[in-house]
Amino acid sequence: MQQTLKAIVDNCIKELGTCNDLSALNTIKVKVLGKNGELTQVLRGMKDIAPDERPKAGKLINEAREQIEKEIDQKENVLNELELQKRLENERVDITLPSAKVSHGALHxxxxxxxxxxxxxxxxxxxxxxxxxxxxxxxxxxxxxxxxxxxxxxxxxxxxxxxxxxxxxxxxxxxxxxxxxxxxxxxxxxxxxxxxxxxxxxxxxxxxxxxxxxxxxxxxxxxxxxxxxxxxxxxxxxxxxxxxxxxxxxxxxxxxxxxxxxxxxxxxxxxxxxxxxxxxxxxxxxxxxxxxxxxxxxxxxxxxxxxxxxxxxxxxxxxxxxxxxxxxxxxxxxxxxxxxxxxx
Ligand SMILES: [Zn+2]
Missing domain, CATH: 3.30.930.10 (Bira Bifunctional Protein; Domain 2)
Structure with a gap:
């Protein structure tokens, strides 16, 4: 189980490394932490573990979850910052550009x-x-x-x-x-x-x-x-x-x-x-x-x-x-x- 958890965490970190927008990040989040996510599946497997092993297993799962959540949060912050930069860049107004020509009317x-x-x-x-x-x-x-x-x-x-x-x-x-x-x-x-x-x-x-x-x-x-x-x-x-x-x-x-x-x-x-x-x-x-x-x-x-x-x-x-x-x-x-x- 420890190996499974490690594989999930490593894989998640690897995917986060190549993820570069918020919607891809959300997909990863669902894949790992969602209702049918990888980590949730492991949690469901707890019922097959011997009762005296369960507290230890629970602790490992929680640690893995915390680590994944931390990684996702960090990535989310980075992506939000990037998104803001991109918007600011797109909406930038160049006040040095000459204005559009306004044609003046006149009285008849x-x-x-x-x-x-x-x-x-x-x-x-x-x-x-x-x-x-x-x-x-x-x-x-x-x-x-x-x-x-x-x-x-x-x-x-x-x-x-x-x-x-x-x-x-x-x-x-x-x-x-x-x-x-x-x-x-x-x-x-x-x-x-x-x-x-x-x-x-x-x-x-x-x-x-x-x-x-x-x-x-x-x-x-x-x-x-x-x-x-x-x-x-x-x-x-x-x-x-x-x-x-x-x-x-x-x-x-x-x-x-x-x-x-x-x-x-x-x-x-x-x-x-x-x-x-x-x-x-x-x-x-x-x-x-x-x-x-x-x-x-x-x-x-x-x-x-x-x-x-x-x-x-x-x-x-x-x-x-x-x-x-x-x-x-x-x-x-x-x-x-x-x-x-x-x-x-
Ligand atoms: Zn005359």
Whole structure:
């Protein structure tokens, strides 16, 4: 029996010597100390030994077990240490390596110009208001003094969502609905701009898009007159295109303003000398404006005998195209990275 035990211990030590991972170690453990292991088999053989020999045999078996357990424990410690080293090596971070290249995004040119316009007017004390893009006919047309037979109410020009007899739901064709909504709930003085998207039944081509962006402004107070409008637009154009820029007003017509004007700015490309962009005129049309029609004030519950106001509206897309010399209004919507990268 002593020889058997010695053979088991020696063999175990030999196997431990070549074992180099924890799962192989576990196999050895089971093979020797497990329920049917080599040492357990010897222990079971005790019943065949003479009773007075048993204490001696038991002692030998225990010694063998202790030795084997000690050897396995030592090996386990060594292997655990190795495993840790290996993991640390694998997970090592080389902080001297250059980092992966992060590409920076940029604001869309229209967002840049819209923010610039908003900055100019908020610096003059205007609030920024928002309104619904899905609107009733009333807020888009009627309240703005646009009669039923006006061409802009034609199905060819406006996207109709419902087609009932009264208060059709439409996609707003101008941001002026926001002005009506603000005037209904606010007592003058009012000094606001309202940027947003508008929709018109246009096929997309170089100069038309079924969706575009407007920024409108509205000032209502006692004693507001045409010279206030002229001064405001003059200051705006100088801020936008530079201190040399000038403005001129031409008579025009809109149902919601009376009198109405178109405002031109001196061409920023040729300094009013005439070039390809301004078609040789030296001037570029930038917005429509006028004194708020008293009927519109009355529609919103504002006493038009006491208060007057001016309003203006411009296309952000148009101003952006002028600003950056973009000649096709489809390009800003094509998401072409080569185009958009230029505005970083
Ligand atoms: Zn020009």
């Amino acid at each position: 040119p229209q967002t840049i110009v819209r923010n610039k316009i908003i900055d100019i007017f908020t610096s003059m004390g205007y609030s920024v208001e928002d309104g619904p893009e899905i609107e009733t006919e009333y807020y888009n047309f009627e309240a703005l003094n646009i009669p039923d037979d006006h061409p802009s109410k034609d199905m060819q020009d406006t996207f109709f969502i419902t087609d009932s007899m009264r208060y059709n739901i439409i996609l707003r064709s101008q941001t002026s609905n926001t002005q009506i909504r603000v005037m209904e709930k606010t007592k003058p003085p009012i000094k606001m701009i309202n940027p947003g998207r508008v929709y018109r039944c246009d096929d997309i081509d170089a100069t038309h898009s079924p969706m575009f962006h407007q920024i409108e402004g509205l000032v209502v107070d006692k004693g507001i007159n045409m010279s206030d409008l002229n001064g405001t637009l003059g200051a705006f154009v100088k801020e936008l295109f530079g201190s040399k820029a000038r403005t001129r007003l031409r008579p025009s017509f809109f149902p919601f303003t009376e009198p109405s004007v178109e405002a031109d700015a001196t061409c920023p490309f040729c300094d009013n000398k005439g070039c390809r962009v301004c078609k040789g005129t030296g001037w570029i049309e930038i917005l429509g404006a006028g004194m708020v029609n008293p009927k519109v004030l009355t529609n919103c519950g504002i006493d038009s005998d006491v208060f007057t106001g001016f309003a203006f509206g411009m296309g952000v897309d148009r101003i952006t195209n002028i600003f950056y010399g973009i000649t096709d209004c489809r390009i800003p919507f094509e998401n072409d990275i080569r185009f958009l990268k230029q505005f970083r």
